Amino acid sequence: METSLDRRGFLKTLAIGSVVAAGAGLAGCAPQQKGGASAVTTSGTGLPEAWDEECDVVVVGSGYAGLSAAYEASKAGADTMIVEKMSTIGGNSAIADGDFAVCMSSAQKAKGIEDSVDKYVADMMTAGLGLNDEAKCRVLAEKSNDTWEWTRSELGVEWDVDEKGEVNVIPYGGHNTVRTIHPALGHGSAMTVPLTSKLDEMGVPMKTNRMVVKFFRDETGRVMGIQVNEKAKGNDPATGDPRYIKANKGVVLASGGFGKDVAWRMQHDPHLDDTVDCTNQDGATAEALAAAMKAGALAVHLDWIQLGPWCSPDETGYGKGPSYIDANVAYGMSIDPQTGKRIVSELADRRVYSNAIVENGVPLLQIVDEQNIPKWNFEANLQPAIDAGITKKFATIDEVIAAYSLPDEFKAQFARYNGYVESGVDEEFGKMIPKDAKPLGAGPYYITRIWPKVHHTMGGVKTNMDAQVLDVDLKPIPGFYAAGEATGGVHGACRLGSCATADCLVNGRLAGQMAAKDSAAQ
Structure with a gap:
């Protein structure tokens, strides 16, 4: 069968390194009457002279990680906003299968399937060639069941059942134990839709068509807010109308990966050019990640790009x-x-x-x-x-x-x-x-x-166990948190299938909780 992929060169590189739309809303993050964004200049500290909007926690991105972060931040009492580059909410999560690798679940126990935290971690580490942050893998294993039960009890997500009415557990590539659970709806919107509905009930604005192009840090190094460009054309950060949003407690980066960004992925693997197709939605590009790096965030594992076979x-x-x-x-x-x-x-x-x-x-x-x-x-x-x-x-x-x-x-x-x-x-x-x-x-x-097609980018910003983004000195950047595919190090060389749901939900919730508790901002 003909293919335009140079398989020998491509394989060599692999072997070595290889949707609910929401309006702007008026609840929370109220606009500040200090002048339009087009008139704003930056002060001597590099901060805007005036902020167009202000709230406690700003979440960048609206997939599993972003939605769960916003949910937890708002639940903790923080005035929270989501900004989303695309015109609809959900990102890649809304079109994903929604399969969830859950360790020691009631579904496994009902079918006599033995599992353990150590087995879960071992499978992740094997797939990741030992490059994973093992401590973070362990957290995913330990918290996967509680998080899955949370989707059932708090979000009302229904999961596929067998003829006996018991939750199905299905085998998945790279797992040496059967532990993956499939949503009854058949795709990730089984979680993005109820999360979006919950946030709407909570009065959390989800503002679409807003591309994040800059993170602002004050003289102490703290992230104080972001610049978004409204109605940017395509994925071009040089277009759109700028607005400045202050975050009094913290910013959560949950913008996803860059699998659809051909120019970016080719810098890390030149063989992944535009002849190699991609499973991602069009917004899976690198603008927010690049902005985070410009603000001093350490990025890791960017050259590990996964193909879906x-x-x-x-x-x-x-x-x-x-x-x-x-x-x-x-x-x-x-x-x-x-x-x-x-x-x-x-x-x-x-x-x-x-x-x-x-x-x-x-x-x-x-x-x-x-x-x-x-x-x-x-x-x-x-x-x-x-x-x-x-x-x-x-x-x-x-x-x-x-x-x-x-x-x-x-x-x-x-x-x-x-x-x-x-x-x-x-x-x-x-x-x-x-x-x-x-x-x-x-x-x-x-x-x-x-x-195979490009499916997941393992690289992103490095975070600590509290979901804080680290700088190049391996120190937490105050007021800056991240979760999901925007982070690197969790999955190593290869993400184990159905562990992304665990990663995004576990760490998304953690990032939201930590940002809501952050009280160092002035």
């Missing part, structure tokens, strides 16, 4: 493929159509799986029969994938062989794989075979081509 080359962007494909990796097999053979464990972590596909040079074929497609995935995601033209249905395996001109070796591979499912041991690649997996049967079969 469960994407389809037959559509652009995130599309309909990932939600369907990713849920099948545990229950089917993926083969090289040239040889008819598997090349990697389908449940390998994203770095290992993506590297194997790119090194192989052509899209793999994911093969799964109807009985092995999880019920929730069959009902929610299969038909959209078929309608999008990325998944094909065949009555028998012989029809699959004919359609893709698979070599004779495929039949032998097919038989071997079924043997591994029956025995529960993958003798070729060590894939964890789920207990509910069945040998591939008579059909019908569903076939999808898979090829």
Whole structure:
């Protein structure tokens, strides 16, 4: 299959380093009648001569991390505002699968699944090549269950259940224990929508079309506020109308990653040019991160950029493929159509799986029969994938062989794989075979081509255990907090799938709580 990706050069680099719209609102952060932004100049300290708006906590970004930070800050009594660059609320979180890696949950216990904090941390560290901040991984493991229960009790999020009415727990690539829980709604808006509704009830303004281009620090080094450019064109920080917002307690950076920013990602991996597609929404660019660095924030791990291996080359962007494909990796097999053979464990972590596909040079074929497609995935995601033209249905395996001109070796591979499912041991690649997996049967079969796309940027600003942003001297910057994909160090070389939800919610809540308690500002 043709691809414009220079796989040899790309793989070398990988191996080495590799939506609810909200109006402005009048509650909180009331405009200050001190003159328009266009007339504002900076004082000798570098601060604006006048602020257009003022509040206690300003949150930059409206994905899981930003929304949960604003929720906790407001709940703690802080006058809070969200500023969002795009015209809608939710960021990448709203279009994500919403899958949540939860350690020692009631859902696991109900199914007799053993787990531990140490196992969770070990899986994260293995995927991250040991570059992770282990203490932060441990916090995610320790707080994941309480945070998941919080989504149920406080936000009212519903999670997928089985025929017995028990919450489903699903296998996920790179996890050596089954611990991932899937929202009943099927995507991240299961959390962004109720969080947005809660914030609306609390009177927290969520001001869209506001790009953050500067963080202001006073003579003591404290972050005092931000400059936003209203109605900036595209992702150009040189456009838009400037406004200055003072934060009396703190600023929380939750702007997400820069996967959609081709110029930025190419500085860290030149092979990730515009021929390499990306799953992110258009706002996943680097302006806020760059502004934080200009203000003295230390950035780490910027050259570790993750590809999602469960994407389809037959559509652009995130599309309909990932939600369907990713849920099948545990229950089917993926083969090289040239040889008819598997090349990697389908449940390998994203770095290992993506590297194997790119090194192989052509899209793999994911093969799964109807009985092995999880019920929730069959009902929610299969038909959209078929309608999008990325998944094909065949009555028998012989029809699959004919359609893709698979070599004779495929039949032998097919038989071997079924043997591994029956025995529960993958003798070729060590894939964890789920207990509910069945040998591939008579059909019908569903076939999808898979090829990696840029998905997550592991790098961002460095934070301490209190979510405070650190400067280049490894000292906390007063009044400056961060959470989610805007931070670096948590996931190391490769984020383990479904741990992003834990990261964003656990650290988002923490950042909001800490910012609300910050009382050093004058």
